[in-house]
Amino acid sequence: MSMRPWPRDPRNARGGGFLTAAHYMPATLLLILASVVVFVLGFLEDSKREDREDEQPGKTDVLYFSSQAPRDEFARLLRTMIPDSPDAGEEVSEAQMREMLASAGQLDELKARLHDPLVDIRKGQVWRLITPIFLHFGILHIAFNMMWLWQLGMLLEIRFRSLRFLALVGFVAVVSNVCQAFWSGSTAFGGMSGVVYGLFGFVWLRGKLHPSPEFALTRETVSGMLVWMVVCFTGIVGPIANAAHLMGLVAGAAAGTTNALLAGGWSVLKRRQQFRSALASSTNALHHCAVCGRTERDSPHLEFYVDGEDHQEYCRDHLPRRD
Numbered sequence: 001m002s003m004r005p006w007p008r009d010p011r012n013a014r015g016g017g018f019l020t021a022a023h024y025m026p027a028t029l030l031l032i033l034a035s036v037v038v039f040v041l042g043f044l045e046d047s048k049r050e051d052r053e054d055e056q057p058g059k060t061d062v063l064y065f066s067s068q069a070p071r072d073e074f075a076r077l078l079r080t081m082i083p084d085s086p087d088a089g090e091e092v093s094e095a096q097m098r099e100m101l102a103s104a105g106q107l108d109e110l111k112a113r114l115h116d117p118l119v120d121i122r123k124g125q126v127w128r129l130i131t132p133i134f135l136h137f138g139i140l141h142i143a144f145n146m147m148w149l150w151q152l153g154m155l156l157e158i159r160f161r162s163l164r165f166l167a168l169v170g171f172v173a174v175v176s177n178v179c180q181a182f183w184s185g186s187t188a189f190g191g192m193s194g195v196v197y198g199l200f201g202f203v204w205l206r207g208k209l210h211p212s213p214e215f216a217l218t219r220e221t222v223s224g225m226l227v228w229m230v231v232c233f234t235g236i237v238g239p240i241a242n243a244a245h246l247m248g249l250v251a252g253a254a255a256g257t258t259n260a261l262l263a264g265g266w267s268v269l270k271r272r273q274q275f276r277s278a279l280a281s282s283t284n285a286l287h288h289c290a291v292c293g294r295t296e297r298d299s300p301h302l303e304f305y306v307d308g309e310d311h312q313e314y315c316r317d318h319l320p321r322r323d
Contacts, residue, residue, distance in 0.1 A: 027162040028153030031169065032146050035192060038063065038134040039142050063131040065177055065187035066120040117181035130173045135190025145192040152199040155215050168255060172198030176241075176248035183243035194244030198252030200225050205253045209260035211268050291318035 022029055038060060045058035061068055121128055136142035157165040176194030181187050200217070207216030229249070232240040257265075287304040288295050290312040294302060303316045314320065 025153060025157050027166050027169075028150065028157050031153070031192070032149060035134050035136060035142060035146060035149075039136045042135065042137075060135065062125075063128070063135055064190070065128050065132050065181050066117055068188055117185070117187050129177060130170055132177050132190040133169075133173045133192050133195050136192070137190065141191060145196055148196040148200070149192055152196065152203060155203060156199060159214065168199070168202065168252070169195055171255065172248050172251045175251040176244040179247035180241045180244040184241070189241045189244065191241060191244070194241065194248035196248075197225070197229070197245045198248040198255075201249040201252030201254075202256035202259075204256065206256035206260045209257060209265040209268060211260075211264040213260075288313055289315040289318055291315070 042058070042060045045060060116122075136145065153165070156168065160168070172195050176198065180189055180194070203215065204217055204222060207213040229242075229245050231237060232245060233242050260268075289304065291314060294315055299315075304313055305316070305319050306313050307320055310320075
């Protein structure tokens with residue numbers, strides 16, 4: 001069975017351009033294309049939403065971690081019940097609001113979704129564990145995510161081939177999405193950033209532990225990604241799926257560490273430990289006076305002698321006098 005050779009970088013392959021990338025990075029390009037299509041579809045739906053009278057969920061609703069239809073219905077009912085001004089109508093009490101929701105069949109459904117983000121997944125809609133990664137809510141959001149997906153996907157898909165790369169993406173997506181849903185208690189989130197942080201964590205830890213990592217990240221890149229995560233946690237950049245970022249990073253780092261250790265990373269760790277032990281031994285091997293405890297590091301000009309009888313080392317001032 002013959003295997004086609006894969007270059008380390010598709011930009012160095014003959015032909016270049018999109019066709020070369022499509023040949024060596026089909027999974028990465030497919031993820032980018034799917035994200036862009038979903039983004040455009042969601043933008044078009046949002047632009048028509050105000051004119052849509054039935055308030056039915058759009059086509060992208062099937063991609064959320066759980067359906068947003070009950071939440072949308074709840075918001076619509078609130079808009080109809082809460083008057084715009086004192087003269088617009090009578091205020092609706094909480095009891096009346098609950099009665100209207102119950103009559104619409106939404107109250108129990110909404111409670112279930114608030115307390116159990118897996119409500120649709122338990123019904124068999126398991127694709128929702130992954131598909132939130134294709135949802136993006138702004139041009140900068142999708143632009144930065146696709147840029148990092150391209151850069152990290154180029155490293156990983158060429159090295160591990162498409163199936164293993166997609167398996168890594170799927171693993172990180174499930175972990176980050178589930179953690180975000182339970183962390184925030186909301187399923188109205190999306191984006192490829194959790195996967196991006198997972199790929200970043202994989203490359204970062206693998207580069208540190210693998211005996212021949214082939215690729216590694218610069219300190220500036222590592223620092224920038226970690227600083228941005230901290231900034232997002234502060235909330236100054238708006239609502240961010242921080243749990244997806246954090247747990248995506250943890251999942252990717254765990255996968256990268258496992259890959260490195262299975263490839264011989266244990267020997268790297270052992271050699272590092274041996275080096276530290278040797279360094280510590282050499283530090284303790286400095287000349288050391290058995291009486292005052294001074295060393296040549298403390299007193300560079302101090303002379304040390306070894307006594308011929310007890311074979312202990314002494315400085316010039318404390319050398320034993322023997323008759």
